[in-house]
Amino acid sequence: MADGTSPLRLDLLAIETPALIVDLDALDRNIARMAREAADLGVRLRPHAKTHKCAGIARMQVEAGAVGITCQKLGEAEAMVAGGIEDVLVTNEIVAPAKLERLAALAHRAKVGFCVDALAPAKAASAAAVAAGVELGVLVEIDVGAGRCGTTPGADAAALARAVADLPGLRFDGLQAYHGGAQQIRDPEGRAGAIRQAAALVEETLAALSAEGLSAYTIGGAGTGSYPFESGLGPWNEIQPGSYIFMDASYAQNTPEAGYPAYEHSLFLLTTVMSRRDGGHAVLDAGHKATAIDSGMPRVVGIPGAEVTGLSDEHTVVALAEGELALGTPVLLMPGHCDPTVNLHDRLIGVRGLGTPQAEITTILSIDARGALL
Amino acid sequence: MADGTSPLRLDLLAIETPALIVDLDALDRNIARMAREAADLGVRLRPHAKTHKCAGIARMQVEAGAVGITCQKLGEAEAMVAGGIEDVLVTNEIVAPAKLERLAALAHRAKVGFCVDALAPAKAASAAAVAAGVELGVLVEIDVGAGRCGTTPGADAAALARAVADLPGLRFDGLQAYHGGAQQIRDPEGRAGAIRQAAALVEETLAALSAEGLSAYTIGGAGTGSYPFESGLGPWNEIQPGSYIFMDASYAQNTPEAGYPAYEHSLFLLTTVMSRRDGGHAVLDAGHKATAIDSGMPRVVGIPGAEVTGLSDEHTVVALAEGELALGTPVLLMPGHCDPTVNLHDRLIGVRGLGTPQAEITTILSIDARGALL
Numbered sequence: 001m002a003d004g005t006s007p008l009r010l011d012l013l014a015i016e017t018p019a020l021i022v023d024l025d026a027l028d029r030n031i032a033r034m035a036r037e038a039a040d041l042g043v044r045l046r047p048h049a050k051t052h053k054c055a056g057i058a059r060m061q062v063e064a065g066a067v068g069i070t071c072q073k074l075g076e077a078e079a080m081v082a083g084g085i086e087d088v089l090v091t092n093e094i095v096a097p098a099k100l101e102r103l104a105a106l107a108h109r110a111k112v113g114f115c116v117d118a119l120a121p122a123k124a125a126s127a128a129a130v131a132a133g134v135e136l137g138v139l140v141e142i143d144v145g146a147g148r149c150g151t152t153p154g155a156d157a158a159a160l161a162r163a164v165a166d167l168p169g170l171r172f173d174g175l176q177a178y179h180g181g182a183q184q185i186r187d188p189e190g191r192a193g194a195i196r197q198a199a200a201l202v203e204e205t206l207a208a209l210s211a212e213g214l215s216a217y218t219i220g221g222a223g224t225g226s227y228p229f230e231s232g233l234g235p236w237n238e239i240q241p242g243s244y245i246f247m248d249a250s251y252a253q254n255t256p257e258a259g260y261p262a263y264e265h266s267l268f269l270l271t272t273v274m275s276r277r278d279g280g281h282a283v284l285d286a287g288h289k290a291t292a293i294d295s296g297m298p299r300v301v302g303i304p305g306a307e308v309t310g311l312s313d314e315h316t317v318v319a320l321a322e323g324e325l326a327l328g329t330p331v332l333l334m335p336g337h338c339d340p341t342v343n344l345h346d347r348l349i350g351v352r353g354l355g356t357p358q359a360e361i362t363t364i365l366s367i368d369a370r371g372a373l374l
Numbered sequence: 375m376a377d378g379t380s381p382l383r384l385d386l387l388a389i390e391t392p393a394l395i396v397d398l399d400a401l402d403r404n405i406a407r408m409a410r411e412a413a414d415l416g417v418r419l420r421p422h423a424k425t426h427k428c429a430g431i432a433r434m435q436v437e438a439g440a441v442g443i444t445c446q447k448l449g450e451a452e453a454m455v456a457g458g459i460e461d462v463l464v465t466n467e468i469v470a471p472a473k474l475e476r477l478a479a480l481a482h483r484a485k486v487g488f489c490v491d492a493l494a495p496a497k498a499a500s501a502a503a504v505a506a507g508v509e510l511g512v513l514v515e516i517d518v519g520a521g522r523c524g525t526t527p528g529a530d531a532a533a534l535a536r537a538v539a540d541l542p543g544l545r546f547d548g549l550q551a552y553h554g555g556a557q558q559i560r561d562p563e564g565r566a567g568a569i570r571q572a573a574a575l576v577e578e579t580l581a582a583l584s585a586e587g588l589s590a591y592t593i594g595g596a597g598t599g600s601y602p603f604e605s606g607l608g609p610w611n612e613i614q615p616g617s618y619i620f621m622d623a624s625y626a627q628n629t630p631e632a633g634y635p636a637y638e639h640s641l642f643l644l645t646t647v648m649s650r651r652d653g654g655h656a657v658l659d660a661g662h663k664a665t666a667i668d669s670g671m672p673r674v675v676g677i678p679g680a681e682v683t684g685l686s687d688e689h690t691v692v693a694l695a696e697g698e699l700a701l702g703t704p705v706l707l708m709p710g711h712c713d714p715t716v717n718l719h720d721r722l723i724g725v726r727g728l729g730t731p732q733a734e735i736t737t738i739l740s741i742d743a744r745g746a747l748l
Contacts, residue, residue, distance in 0.1 A: 095647075147684070285469075374390050
């Protein structure tokens, strides 16, 4: 790096920066690996679209064997259906009547499911579904440790499931049991322990459902950091990993358990050195508005010892351990958290052969659900 | 709040959430106050559009007396000119030849300025300006304490200014001297001290310019948290405050110095309670993807003792000190940092009479430069 050129020859791609680029070869391998994992573990795979928000990538996941796509917002589900996805599950509560009407309208075009953790929204959804002449799939969400949404596991959840099953226009599909916090417990024993506790709460709820004469077709949950545990230790039968396609810098801090496949980092923020000083001070042309920092700072790729020392709205300050970077040098950053980073951009630039002299842009993926907050 | 209704009667507005709303009455007062301040201080006002990214708000600022608009990215400047602004300054380095061509093209439609801190981009800009048959205004940026971009103050800066003045197609307009870090030093003596140090570096550079036979028409910089100091203690003659129109929650932690006018919080994120439990646990339907957290968590407005205890991509978990919030209750959050929060949204919903029973939506402002990273 001492001569200011990048070994990746990113300059050959002539991309205006900052820009999100995706290593399509790594993306392909990640998609294939997770599909194989789900098959080997004997669970259904429903990848989470909140990570990529691209109907184009969702179609690749379905073509590789996913049963459908998971979304976190109704607007994401609408964007996925508009992009050709035929089975969407919103793993989140939807309570506003206007949104429940949109959800019911969507069910004319695709198989649609969502979550409830209270009776009133279930009744409102029932009314919307009946008015639209559709059936909505419902998972009752239970709190298995996340401390966010979800009913109390056990009898309370089963009573809500009973009510859902009895409401017209709704189909009780099972349970949503996601332990978000478990994803990034660094040591595998800690992750396994958290999922073991969650599994006990799911089992308790399944018993209560059984007492109500109900069974759960779907027990959904699990993410990239924990799915082998949900599949191995618990009754989950439909996993919803999202991050595996890109891999956050943050996930790289997890110690993998034995046999966990190596998902590859495939998402990078391409930046350019826009200011520099002797002594290894370089300023890149991207900041908070191009890369999310809720899970830590981005990392500099391919420049040993380079460290991000400051980040503001449109700047990243890097301190180099040795050598200098010339003005105009392209520099790759690895985002700390891919999901909210993708949400800052309108498109992904798809590159084949990244890191080789044959690197070329082969596709531009639209981030269809960018900003789909509603 | 014990009965689950909001005293602000936000439910009357029937806005789908999450949504950014702006209190237009407070916005008007903030715009008028800053215009009066600049007039009283005898400095030109060039408000920063990176905060609002709305040409509609920029036009209000110009109508109130601003000489033009400041931008941080070329794409922002293009959006402002497309929205009717006739004088834009990009207070940032632009180095890529393709961008310098866009900058020169923009100068056919508006008065355009930008910053340099190195000779090579100045030469490239000169070539682009000559090719387009335009003149570009140039501020030489000096580092007065931010440790980011900018040349060394003094002789180095003056030598660069001399080179700029001698290049065809460029007009040396003066210095950019912004001390970002000073904005949020909490105590006013600390802020004054930081600006006093910056002022000494500006004065040193002005002396060096004078030795080169150059003068600075513009000495630009200053922000909402520090502009009285730049105007009072130093030679700055064009201030670039952005945040005053909305006011970040973070700014509320600054101790104001005597005589500093009270800018009002005018930007809020409207959310809805989407999940709840007895014991004061409420989950709002907005997270990282709707509100930036680089300057701290959002604050809950109007519910004494309510605290944000967790934030994920699409959820905010709130602990209530007393009482309960019903499902569907609208809740206002005050973003920790307005600039990157606005950048997550496509529009601002403008409300008159916010907080009164007569509250009504009177305008929808397009966030024209949302995602303008290039």
